[in-house]
Amino acid sequence: MxxxxxxxxxxxxxxxxxxxxxxxxxxxxxxxxxxxxxxxxxxxxxxxxxxxxxxxxxxxxxxxxxxxxxxxxxxxxxxxxxxxxxxELGMQTPTTRTLRTIALPYLEDLYEATREHVHLAILDGHDALYLEKLSGHRPVHVISRVGGRLPLHSTGVGLVLLAHAPNDVIHEYLSQALQRFLPGTITEPEELRRRLAGIRTLGIAVMSEEMTAGSSSIAAPIRDRTGMVVAAVSVVTRTTAGVEHDHEQAVQAAAQGISRALGYRRAVAARG
Amino acid sequence: MxxxxxxxxxxxxxxxxxxxxxxxxxxxxxxxxxxxxxxxxxxxxxxxxxxxxxxxxxxxxxxxxxxxxxxxxxxxxxxxxxxxxxxELGMQTPTTRTLRTIALPYLEDLYEATREHVHLAILDGHDALYLEKLSGHRPVHVISRVGGRLPLHSTGVGLVLLAHAPNDVIHEYLSQALQRFLPGTITEPEELRRRLAGIRTLGIAVMSEEMTAGSSSIAAPIRDRTGMVVAAVSVVTRTTAGVEHDHEQAVQAAAQGISRALGYRRAVAARG
DNA sequence: GACGCGCTTCCAGTGAGTGGAATCCCCGAC
DNA sequence: GTCGGGGATTCCACTCACTGGAAGCGCGTC
Incomplete structure (x- = not known):
């Protein structure tokens, strides 16, 4: 070696x-x-x-x-x-291409259902890499950008991706100093670890005012046919909007739809 | 030199x-x-x-x-x-990024209005380069692909782009042998030239069965603030659908919306 | 009109890149 | 279990493609 x-x-x-x-x-x-x-x-x-x-x-x-x-x-x-x-070559990269093509229709549905910013991201290194973003005509008050990166601990998609990442990645990530963006940003490793556990259990992440003032995020994991989490979808809303519960369901529906399209079958999940 | x-x-x-x-x-x-x-x-x-x-x-x-x-x-x-x-770098290329970001909401609207394949393409070399494509859940019976290229003379967006290209490009393009994909494909230079003139006058291109059997396309030009045509939008439908007129208006509305968002003002158009 | 800044071109010296050949590794066949 | 083979990897002495300081150019500015 x-x-x-x-x-x-x-x-x-x-x-x-x-x-x-x-x-x-x-x-x-x-x-x-x-x-x-x-x-x-x-x-x-x-x-x-x-x-x-x-x-x-x-x-x-x-x-x-x-x-x-x-x-x-x-x-x-x-x-x-x-x-x-x-x-042109970038559009040919396999993860990107397959995932985007398959996910896009569901993201469109999600956008139509919620009329909020819709995100699709994957884990790359220690960042959430944004593969897709639909925002309609509303002014872009979010900092995400297609092709851009944001930290894992302060974004909805990031937390979901981190929660389902291999243990060594979680360990590595938590052993560095985590940047605090707003008073609400969680930077304490143990607290974050508990939160990740919660996300794994619930199958959804809900965040509020942890990256950008005034906006909240609801995110869910996307799995491929092996059951591994390969991406995350989220909806980002102004914090004032009180319709969160509907959105949770819509986000989960989208995540499940995409997972199913990727070949994921709940039953087969963990082991064959 | x-x-x-x-x-x-x-x-x-x-x-x-x-x-x-x-x-x-x-x-x-x-x-x-x-x-x-x-x-x-x-x-x-x-x-x-x-x-x-x-x-x-x-x-x-x-x-x-x-x-x-x-x-x-x-x-x-x-x-x-x-x-x-x-x-990641590809997503940073300026034309792509600006155009896509600005156009996407309008493309979404267009998709919602028509429920048909929506395309956004630019001219690169002698091809139409597809920047974006929305298709909903319907089976993809079109060959276009985001990041892919198709000939100018056999696609809706291609004809629009060619019609508004600099004269030398048109000349070069017409002086090569043009591939015939279907009986309907126009490959005769003079006929094509007349057709391009028609497209420039009407501000819209309508094609039927020239690239793929069973599908038609309606395309319109997008202009930037200098009045130059920088891209084209189109809607591709199964030829059977008889709602073309509505679609023409929708495509034109989208093209105009995007042009306006790019800073195009009709009055300023051709000359200052 | 001449100064200056940024881009472009030149060219002799040399060390980074080359690629044929030897080796290793993984698998499937016998 | 052994052999055979296709692909991947490593090696190393030769040499030619790359280097970069310096000179030249073009243009806007004072």
């Missing part, structure tokens, strides 16, 4: 830019420049060079390679943006 | 794999192996090596680089699939 000195990146952050010694690493660092330190829509050549820590002339050449392939696009003003080909 | 022997790829096809001499080109060829010659969800190392024309041991190393970064994922069975990071 072993071999390489294992430099795997767990979540999506980490990795100082200076690691970019080899050519492939440098190519990737160029794309990462659009995400880190802060997401950017467009960057100038110099900015890319600075963010990625690659000498200007080298950056120039490598950016050229990306543009030729379509991974970066050069705008009229000379600045660069991420290119369509990335999007 | 000049310099490099200009090896730009126009559409998304072309480029024989042998062009992969430089390291960046090879890295890209590895990703392209998942698209070409035919889309593949997962590939073995050997398969990647063959499809990309890169020697096995080199492929091995480069695939390793992709995996480290997250552009490829190694499955339990040892095969590789495109990785989540591609999807």
């Amino acid at each position: 072993a071999g390489k000195p294992a430099r795997r990146a767990t979540g999506g952050a980490a990795l100082p830019p200076e690691d970019a010694r080899t050519l492939p690493a440098r190519l990737f660092a160029i794309l990462d420049a659009f995400t880190r330190p802060a997401p950017a829509v467009s960057l100038s050549l110099t900015a890319i060079s600075e963010r990625s820590g690659i000498p200007l002339s080298t950056t120039h050449r490598l950016v050229g390679e990306w543009v030729t392939w379509g991974g970066l696009t050069r705008q009229a003003d000379g600045r660069y943006t991420l290119g369509l080909r990335l999007w | 000049a310099g490099k022997p200009a090896r730009r790829a126009t559409g998304g096809a072309a480029l024989p794999p042998e062009d992969a001499r430089t390291l960046p080109a090879r890295l890209f060829a590895i990703l392209d192996a998942f698209t070409r010659p035919a889309p593949a969800v997962s590939l073995s190392l050997t398969a990647i090596s063959e499809r990309s024309g890169i020697p096995l041991s080199t492929t091995h190393r480069l695939v390793g680089e992709w995996v480290t970064w997250g552009g490829l994922t190694r499955q339990a069975d040892g095969r590789y699939t495109l990785g989540l990071r591609l999807w």
Whole structure:
């Protein structure tokens, strides 16, 4: 076993830019420049060079390679943006594609039934990665974004995903300092652990004012044919709305519908 | 001027794999192996090596680089699939992101109003690139796919996009041999040219049985604040359904709604 | 009109990348 | 239990593709 000195990146952050010694690493660092330190829509050549820590002339050449392939696009003003080909390939990634295709109709139903923000997320590293989001015309007072990440302990989908994650993931997650976003955010490991247990028992998570003031969230787990939790759906509402119970049922119905479409059969669940 | 022997790829096809001499080109060829010659969800190392024309041991190393970064994922069975990071970055590409976010609510409305397949596409190279698709629970009897491409002359969105494309694009497109999918497919350049003119005048395209037997399509153009056509919406129905007129209005309403949301004001349109 | 900033091009030196070959590993067949 | 084979992995000396400082260019600004 072993071999390489294992430099795997767990979540999506980490990795100082200076690691970019080899050519492939440098190519990737160029794309990462659009995400880190802060997401950017467009960057100038110099900015890319600075963010990625690659000498200007080298950056120039490598950016050229990306543009030729379509991974970066050069705008009229000379600045660069991420290119369509990335999007095209991204749409082919299997989890994303299957899950999204299967789930979308149910999410639409859920949206129609509740008229609230509807989310679909999966666990990636130590974050909830948002695969889909329907919001209708209402002003977007939530911070989630398709393709974006949010912490596990302060979002509805996050808690559901964490509750059903392998033990070592839960352990790892709880052993780090958890950020408090609002007074209501739970950051104490033991309390969180109890809460996760509750979520596992109830099959649903209900949160209020833990990430964004004025909004609550109801989330439920989605299982595949092996019974494993692979994603979570949620509905996020203004806290004032008092129709939560109806929403709970709608969220659970959606989660169950998607699970069933993925091949999950309650009876078969845990063991064959 | 000049310099490099200009090896730009126009559409998304072309480029024989042998062009992969430089390291960046090879890295890209590895990703392209998942698209070409035919889309593949997962590939073995050997398969990647063959499809990309890169020697096995080199492929091995480069695939390793992709995996480290997250552009490829190694499955339990040892095969590789495109990785989540591609999807994540793909969701950040500006056209895609802005257009999708703004258009989605209108597409949802359109879907609710018609209960038919709803499409959103843009022009990329010589193809219609599908950005979004809502289908409800009905069986997918259409071939479009989010992230997929279809020809311009045989789809509703395609015709609309072509009709409003720059003259040189229209010229280029019409000077190639056009594939006939069904007896109804128009492949004669002059006829197509007249048809494009009609679409520009009417502001809407209606097609029947030109790509897939038994389905029709109604499409309308979406403009941005400069008045340029940047995308197209369509509704695809079974040909039997006789409610086309209602649908025409609904499609146009959606297209206008999105255009307005993008900052388009009718009056400002063509010239300042 | 000339200064400066950011982008582009050049080119000689060299170390990162190459890939054929040997090895390992997993399975299925006998 | 042993053999055979296809795929994945590792190795390493050679060499050529990549590097990056420096010079050149284009354009907006003072």
